[in-house]
Amino acid sequence: MHRGYDTPCVASFRALIITAGLLLSPSWALASQLSVAPPSIEWRRGVGVLQVSVRPGANTHLAPQVPVRCLLDDQGGHVVRWSASSAAGRSRTQVKLPLPPRSHQSVWTLEVRGAVCNDDESICAPFVAAGPIAGGVAFGSLLIEDQQPTVGLERDPVEEALGKHKLVLVDFSAIWCPPCDRLRDEFLQSPRWADLLDSFELVVLDADDPSSFQAKDRYRVGGYPTLLVLSQEGQVLDRMVGFDGASRTAARLRRVLVAARSDEAGDPLRIARRLAASGDGEGAWHQVQVALDLVPGASVDQVAVSELAKADYELLALGVDLSRQRTRGLSILLARAAAETAPRPGLAAGHADVAVQLLEELGRVDEATSLRAEYGQRIQAAVGARSPLDVTVAPDRGSLVGEVLLHPQEVQTDYAQAAWYLAQWSGGDQRKALLGEAALRLAASLFSVRSVPRGEGLSAANRVLSLPEDLLQPDLRSRLHDAEGTVHDLLTVLAKADLPEVAEPIGDTMVELFPTSFSWHFRRAGFRLDQRDGEDAVPPARLALKYSYGDNRLRASLRLARALLVADLAAEAVVVVEAALGQPVPQQEQVRTHRYRLQLSELLVTARTSAVLGGGAGSETGSTQGDAH
Numbered sequence: 001m002h003r004g005y006d007t008p009c010v011a012s013f014r015a016l017i018i019t020a021g022l023l024l025s026p027s028w029a030l031a032s033q034l035s036v037a038p039p040s041i042e043w044r045r046g047v048g049v050l051q052v053s054v055r056p057g058a059n060t061h062l063a064p065q066v067p068v069r070c071l072l073d074d075q076g077g078h079v080v081r082w083s084a085s086s087a088a089g090r091s092r093t094q095v096k097l098p099l100p101p102r103s104h105q106s107v108w109t110l111e112v113r114g115a116v117c118n119d120d121e122s123i124c125a126p127f128v129a130a131g132p133i134a135g136g137v138a139f140g141s142l143l144i145e146d147q148q149p150t151v152g153l154e155r156d157p158v159e160e161a162l163g164k165h166k167l168v169l170v171d172f173s174a175i176w177c178p179p180c181d182r183l184r185d186e187f188l189q190s191p192r193w194a195d196l197l198d199s200f201e202l203v204v205l206d207a208d209d210p211s212s213f214q215a216k217d218r219y220r221v222g223g224y225p226t227l228l229v230l231s232q233e234g235q236v237l238d239r240m241v242g243f244d245g246a247s248r249t250a251a252r253l254r255r256v257l258v259a260a261r262s263d264e265a266g267d268p269l270r271i272a273r274r275l276a277a278s279g280d281g282e283g284a285w286h287q288v289q290v291a292l293d294l295v296p297g298a299s300v301d302q303v304a305v306s307e308l309a310k311a312d313y314e315l316l317a318l319g320v321d322l323s324r325q326r327t328r329g330l331s332i333l334l335a336r337a338a339a340e341t342a343p344r345p346g347l348a349a350g351h352a353d354v355a356v357q358l359l360e361e362l363g364r365v366d367e368a369t370s371l372r373a374e375y376g377q378r379i380q381a382a383v384g385a386r387s388p389l390d391v392t393v394a395p396d397r398g399s400l401v402g403e404v405l406l407h408p409q410e411v412q413t414d415y416a417q418a419a420w421y422l423a424q425w426s427g428g429d430q431r432k433a434l435l436g437e438a439a440l441r442l443a444a445s446l447f448s449v450r451s452v453p454r455g456e457g458l459s460a461a462n463r464v465l466s467l468p469e470d471l472l473q474p475d476l477r478s479r480l481h482d483a484e485g486t487v488h489d490l491l492t493v494l495a496k497a498d499l500p501e502v503a504e505p506i507g508d509t510m511v512e513l514f515p516t517s518f519s520w521h522f523r524r525a526g527f528r529l530d531q532r533d534g535e536d537a538v539p540p541a542r543l544a545l546k547y548s549y550g551d552n553r554l555r556a557s558l559r560l561a562r563a564l565l566v567a568d569l570a571a572e573a574v575v576v577v578e579a580a581l582g583q584p585v586p587q588q589e590q591v592r593t594h595r596y597r598l599q600l601s602e603l604l605v606t607a608r609t610s611a612v613l614g615g616g617a618g619s620e621t622g623s624t625q626g627d628a629h
Contacts, residue, residue, distance in 0.1 A: 054093050054129075056116050068093050068114035158215045158230070161201045167237065167260060168230040169200035169253070172221045174207040177485050179243040180225040187246040196250055199257055200229070213550060229256045336371070345379045346417030352379075353421050372425050379418050413486065416441035420493065435497040442490040484510070491523060500527055511540075518547040518556065525559050534566025545576075554580055554596035561603055570610035577604045 052070055056062050093114075112129040161168045171188060173180035187193055188202070205212035207224050215221070219228055219236065227240040227249070238256045240249065339351035352375040359368035416438045423434035487510060494503035504527055510520045522544035528537035541560035548556040557580035564573035577600050 050110070052110075052112055054112060054114065059119050060116050061119060062093055062114060062116055068112065071111040071113070157203050157205060157211065158218075158234075161203045162230065162232055162234055164201045165232065166199065166201040167232070167256070168228075169197070169202050170215065170219075170228040170230060171202070171204045172207050172212065172216065172224055172226040172228075173204065174224045175484075177207075177224045183225045183227075183243040183249075187243075187249050190246065193246065193250055196253060200253070210549065229253065231260070339375060344414045344418075346414035346421075349375065349379050349418045349421035353424070356425075376422055376425050379422060412441045413489075416489070416493070423496070432497060435493055439490060439493045439497060439499075442486060442493060484514070488519070488523075495527070495530065500531060503527065516547050518544055518549070518552050521547065522552075522556060522559060525563060529559070529563055529566065532566060534563050534568070537563035538567055538569070551593055551596060553583070554593065554600065558596060558600055558603065561600070561607060565603075565607060565610060570607050573607040574604065574611050577607055 050070070054062065054068050062068065109130060109132055112127075114127060116127060158168065158170055161170075171183065173183065188197070188204070205215060207216065207221070219226075221228075223241045225241075225243055227238075228236055229238040231237055237260060238252060240252060243249070336352070336355045339348045339355065352371060356368045356372050359365075359371065419434045419438035419441065423431045423438065426434055487506065491503045491507055494500075504524075507520065507524050507527060510517075511524055514520050521540045525537045525541035525544055528534075528540070538560070541556070541563045545553065545556040545560050557576055561573040561576045561580075564570070564576065581597065581600055581604070
């Protein structure tokens, strides 16, 4: 009670607690267990203060990011008063709302809005409680209104950051992403760069958190980490995919700050030409990418391209962006330049592979074959010339020595990437040997094995993966947990090398470490499908669908339907596919949405035929080809 107020007039009604969790979805069940006590009103000389208390149910808490708001409106729906808690308390919060003079003579409607999460914060939901107020007395229990179940909070962190008189720096990262960890530790949270970062409004988004999905769709984010620099109007001024070291990241941000304050800020191609002419190829490339983000289908004249192609900087992302805009000729030029100037074999292989694929799309098969052979020989020579952990042998580029000393695991991973691309370009025994080399490098990186045998392919990889328990067990689980991205790569290589007996135990451990992760249930179902074990593939496929989101729901539905077909459950497969295709197409489709829906439509024909015939499906139906692990 407030001191100095007259004796309060308090309505004595029961708090409403709904417990309908068995009948409703998980997100709705959170709000249905909420308790909103009937409000109390204190009056003094015709002016009142209404007080509302909100308490979450068991194993839940009020979302701290979302203030609990009270809105008071008249019969015509016109909001006349609102108030909010400064921040929601986890276990309880109170909101006080001044009432208009003479409101004790009127009829009003009170709404209480907020959000509630379960205690592990894996899911959140908004709530609305509403009830009438008349004659100065709050009467009737506040009723929790029906809300569409939702995942995540209805807020856009990027929109909240805009308009704060700074450029906005948005970091899209994921907990399973090693370069994301480096970006955070070496740059975003390093005192060395604090002054520079003060020039930006920083927004850090978890790529797996539903609160990031709207921003990811809007800005076409697909790789992590992705750093975006936005103007106060939300315009993309720069985009950085991956982490290229703290110094380079800082240099790019400084360059954006300078450009944003100049009269060239609205003309990135003009900036690109000026920087290219001055020899700053890296800066020129960044501005070309900005132009492509701002203007779909944008291109640059041949003079600018020739200047850009001479520079020593990263070009792969530009090639990919341009290929989506169907300007493949320019993409090939830039991707080849990137392969030529890449500082490490794995990067060179990746760039060359982009150029090869684009040449094949254009029907220039002879050029693609020649380029593949050229880079195959170069990269094979680079990988075979030395062990990446042998720092006593200086590599061709001095920068690699420092990287070996500082990040030997990262260099191992790069060599694994090089071997992986070489394997894709090879066949027979050579392909298998290269897959073994990739597995060996990834295993050595994962388990910090500092001395590895060379030239023994899969047998050496098996020895690394089969080290005695007393050597690996003390910290094996923590290594697997902290290097989730590397484990994904390793299991992909082992699957391609047809070594399920090596891969499955590692995959099973990852399921135990991440029991609510879509990725690991999805991969486990894929392993079992590849072995034509539909019955055992169905349970993990169901879990993958349960924990999926966004486009992954289509992937999970596709995999579950294939598992059901192999398990001779065609009728249920039809239901799964029809349910997936019945969902509305997102307003802003992901890159893969159309492809997955097409595959589901094709599978539906097979499933319906199998259901009519009363049998299972052929070998092609159960394959995970085109449906990546």
